[in-house]
């Protein structure tokens with residue numbers, strides 16, 4: 001049984017029953033059966049359906065945003081923006097899928113040779129609560145367009161979002177079984193991955209979840225794409241344009257109440273600009289409208305649950321016990337955590353070492369640029385890094401030293417349907433979005449013809 005709760009009001013929302021093993025078997029068989037006809041459909045027909053999904057998303061954006069606000073506390077305006085981004089990713093793959101999937105001729109020592117991109121079959125997605133629509137749609141759009149069918153195990157706290165997403169595909173005209181939401185237990189997930197019908201798994205979630213799913217997938221020789229946690233550094237060099245980029249830097253941490261894998265978690269600031277940065281950063285953080293996520297003026301709402309906020313509180317407390325200091329904020333009321341700035345953070349503290357999934361900016365002062373880059377990469381995670389500097393050419397010379405999946409100069413790390421998205425090391429492997437993301441769940445088949 002799943003019970004959902006509004007994190008801001010603490011009111012219970014709904015209860016749901018998990019499906020039985022027998023129902024699960026039927027759903028898996030339906031997905032497999034549908035795969036046979038779905039993969040044979042002309043790509044043009046598949047893309048028409050995805051364009052319809054994009055249309056419905058735009059039509060229903062207020063309803064879906066309200067649902068996210070209720071289930072996980074996302075401010076309503078950020079929910080609307082999330083749904084618009086979902087429509088964008090659907091439009092992007094509707095436009096580009098045919099081109100991405102076209103046979104690729106490769107000259108070899110024969111009459112004809114080429115690569116053909118075939119779907120794999122039924123793909124399982126395990127998705128988290130922080131971007132309940134976006135993370136599902138960025139998986140589903142390329143995966144379905146490639147001719148696969150999809151199963152979704154969503155975070156239980158966003159169960160109604162999961163149900164609505166299945167309905168969205170059906171309403172757009174996708175045949176039954178193309179996209180199904182599964183309300184299942186952890187034990188059932190293991191059975192699903194082990195089932196011969198399921199060919200691969202995509203997980204967006206924590207490092208711990210990644211290790212578990214990778215182990216199950218590995219044992220069953222199933223491909224996995226893992227998009228896990230991050231501990232992105234935001235490097236601020238002495239020539240950074242603070243006037244121009246302060247909003248971007250602050251938002252890099254506070255978007256979605258800090259609950260983003262790609263948020264700027266560690267601000268590494270060179271001493272020459274430290275005081276100016278901190279004073280401007282504090283002014284910006286103080287100015288955020290916080291509180292009720294249903295209010296269209298709210299910028300930082302509630303976190304997604306009391307336990308998540310308590311976890312952040314513990315990480316902050318341990319860091320304060322070790323010498324860090326509060327510059328601003330650090331009040332918690334149930335699931336609401338005030339935007340917070342913590343100074344004097346050092347390498348040994350949870351605020352430096354661990355992923356902090358809430359609205360807390362850790363500030364680290366360094367002597368120079370060299371030390372800044374060195375500390376930025378001193379993490380087991382590898383989702384992305386960002387640097388703010390006027391000398392873009394110099395920053396570009398650092399590209400090959402950044403072992404992350406992304407390096408953004410004068411911009412916050414963000415996802416974009418046109419660009420690959422994913423991490424290295426403890427942030428996982430594989431890519432989502434762009435052509436690369438679509439290629440994760442296809443059979444890259446060599447065709448070789450003699451005549």
Ligand SMILES: O=CCCC(=O)O
Nearest residue numbers: 130131260261262415
């Ligand atoms: O938590 C992951 C970040 C989601 C995104 O912005 O694409």
